[in-house]
Amino acid sequence: MLKGKVALVTGGSRGIGRAIALKLAEQGADVIINFFRRRQAAEQTAKDVESLGVAAKVIKANVGDPEKIDEMFDIIGSSFGRLDIFINNAASGLPRSALDLDAKGWDWTMDINAKAFLLCTQRAVKLMEGRGGKIVTISSLGSYLVLPGYVAIGISKAALEALTRYLAIELAAKGICVNAVAASLVTTEAGMLYTRVAQEQLGEAFPWQTTPAGRLVAPEDIANVVAFLCSEEAFMIRGQIILVDGGTSLVPFSLMSKGG
Amino acid sequence: MSATEETVKDIIVKIVHCDREVLTPTATFQDMKADSLDMVQVLVALEDEFGIEIPDEDAQKFKNFGDFIAYVEAKVAEKGNA
Numbered sequence: 355m356l357k358g359k360v361a362l363v364t365g366g367s368r369g370i371g372r373a374i375a376l377k378l379a380e381q382g383a384d385v386i387i388n389f390f391r392r393r394q395a396a397e398q399t400a401k402d403v404e405s406l407g408v409a410a411k412v413i414k415a416n417v418g419d420p421e422k423i424d425e426m427f428d429i430i431g432s433s434f435g436r437l438d439i440f441i442n443n444a445a446s447g448l449p450r451s452a453l454d455l456d457a458k459g460w461d462w463t464m465d466i467n468a469k470a471f472l473l474c475t476q477r478a479v480k481l482m483e484g485r486g487g488k489i490v491t492i493s494s495l496g497s498y499l500v501l502p503g504y505v506a507i508g509i510s511k512a513a514l515e516a517l518t519r520y521l522a523i524e525l526a527a528k529g530i531c532v533n534a535v536a537a538s539l540v541t542t543e544a545g546m547l548y549t550r551v552a553q554e555q556l557g558e559a560f561p562w563q564t565t566p567a568g569r570l571v572a573p574e575d576i577a578n579v580v581a582f583l584c585s586e587e588a589f590m591i592r593g594q595i596i597l598v599d600g601g602t603s604l605v606p607f608s609l610m611s612k613g614g
Numbered sequence: 615m616s617a618t619e620e621t622v623k624d625i626i627v628k629i630v631h632c633d634r635e636v637l638t639p640t641a642t643f644q645d646m647k648a649d650s651l652d653m654v655q656v657l658v659a660l661e662d663e664f665g666i667e668i669p670d671e672d673a674q675k676f677k678n679f680g681d682f683i684a685y686v687e688a689k690v691a692e693k694g695n696a
Contacts, residue, residue, distance in 0.1 A: 414667070
């Protein structure tokens, strides 16, 4: 379905990014896997992508650094000459309360989670010009729910979601679809690390041990929706934040552990 | 003390805001009072400064500042020979 398409997944070495890279590859897309800190994991994901019969390329870049974004897109431009799908997945954050969040922590999180989405999209659009394309970003329920130790990431995801809407309209005439997929707690290394931090802050078990759907969200659940948004069937979906949370956001925290 | 070690110390002091004297071979990252963001920023700054790569898979193995310096010096030497 995505045969012949070229896709970039930022933060594609592990977790949700890896699942998306594999899903897009399964559908026939060549995949560029951006990573920041985990080369071995990125190369493993690239190998797994290639085993699905498509091309993979690994590019190291800290998307929090505008110069590194430019270097990454220069490589994509010279290697592929175009881009059809851009998945803004890379994210970072500090487990702090609002009163403990300093300027350095704010900038770090906002640069990687929100500013990178803008700067990468500006470069991606140049490689999509004249042919259209799909842009999907990954958000979380913390953009509007107050979660323990999540303020830095929460505000960055709120900015990201607003930007999703603005970009969707600005890029609509170019045939570029922009949407977001937002999740509750996902069973990734980062998700489990966050759970430990949240439990420390709460002094009790984090209520999101499951969802009304009977299990936590898996990276593949996100990847499936991302792949749909990258398909022509989703052409008329623009600027939406699609929630993949097993119903979590509909149920008050206090009732979650009672199974809804 | 090598020029590499001096540069590493400059970068750590600038990012972590610790005293230079803390950076002895047996000093741990706790001794520097570096949080996880400080550490990532130090690694990224060193990568940019020396044109080397210090993946997390390696960074997780450093026990103290001495280990860390030895690793960075080896990487810089490896790059020089490449």
